[in-house]
Amino acid sequence: EDKVVQSPLSLVVHEGDTVTLNCSYEVTNFRSLLWYKQEKKAPTFLFMLTSSGIEKKSGRLSSILDKKELFSILNITATQTGDSAIYLCAVGKAGGTSYGKLTFGQGTILTVHP
Amino acid sequence: DAGITQSPRHKVTETGTPVTLRCHQTENHRYMYWYRQDPGHGLRLIHYSYGVKDTDKGEVSDGYSVSRSKTEDFLLTLESATSSQTSVYFCAISESSGPNYGYTFGSGTRLTVV
Numbered sequence: 693e694d695k696v697v698q699s700p701l702s703l704v705v706h707e708g709d710t711v712t713l714n715c716s717y718e719v720t721n722f723r724s725l726l727w728y729k730q731e732k733k734a735p736t737f738l739f740m741l742t743s744s745g746i747e748k749k750s751g752r753l754s755s756i757l758d759k760k761e762l763f764s765i766l767n768i769t770a771t772q773t774g775d776s777a778i779y780l781c782a783v784g785k786a787g788g789t790s791y792g793k794l795t796f797g798q799g800t801i802l803t804v805h806p
Numbered sequence: 807d808a809g810i811t812q813s814p815r816h817k818v819t820e821t822g823t824p825v826t827l828r829c830h831q832t833e834n835h836r837y838m839y840w841y842r843q844d845p846g847h848g849l850r851l852i853h854y855s856y857g858v859k860d861t862d863k864g865e866v867s868d869g870y871s872v873s874r875s876k877t878e879d880f881l882l883t884l885e886s887a888t889s890s891q892t893s894v895y896f897c898a899i900s901e902s903s904g905p906n907y908g909y910t911f912g913s914g915t916r917l918t919v920v
Contacts, residue, residue, distance in 0.1 A: 728908075734914060793864075796850070798847060798848040
């Protein structure tokens with residue numbers, strides 16, 4: 693059975709702190725790992741990772757994948773209150789009708805206090 | 807979100823009644839998905855579609871059915887609603903190929919079964 697596990701499940705920090713969110717996975721026919729941010733409504737896409745060791749960056753957010761150890765981290769530096777959200781990790785599979793199916797982790801609830 | 811709409815946005819229904827949720831897209835994407843989101847569980851796949859009249863079950867499909875008679879519409883039906891189906895339901899779409907096949911999500915339907 694495919695499994696995606698995120699940690700911690702919740703995190704409270706103050707503005708300016710740096711946070712690291714973790715995602716480990718066990719899936720067959722791995723294709724990619726994706727990170728999403730969810731505020732009030734629908735999740736919005738952050739990153740997609742397919743290759744080990746290549747960091748993706750967008751402003752204060754960055755992410756990297758380790759396909760040998762089967763995990764990914766999402767880093768947020770100099771956090772702001774607008775970073776408060778649920779961060780979702782998902783893994784996509786390759787092959788046949790599995791194409792495009794994503795298995796999600798439970799999510800990490802990040803709260804950033806002023 | 808642009809290109810994908812869900813209806814209704816909110817619904818309260820009674821136990822035992824049938825309920826249909828609608829997802830409509832204007833992006834002509836091949837793949838469509840229905841997920842439910844519950845605290846502590848992240849997003850769990852109910853059913854998905856990889857083409858018109860081509861659908862398959864996800865991990866939590868019991869009590870749900872789907873139909874896709876045209877590319878743009880994907881309907882989720884709860885045959886006889888139960889309180890355990892109280893949840894937020896998200897529809898998502900993705901392209902059939904290409905390096906960035908991350909989902910675009912609808913804004914969600916909050917369903918309460920009383």
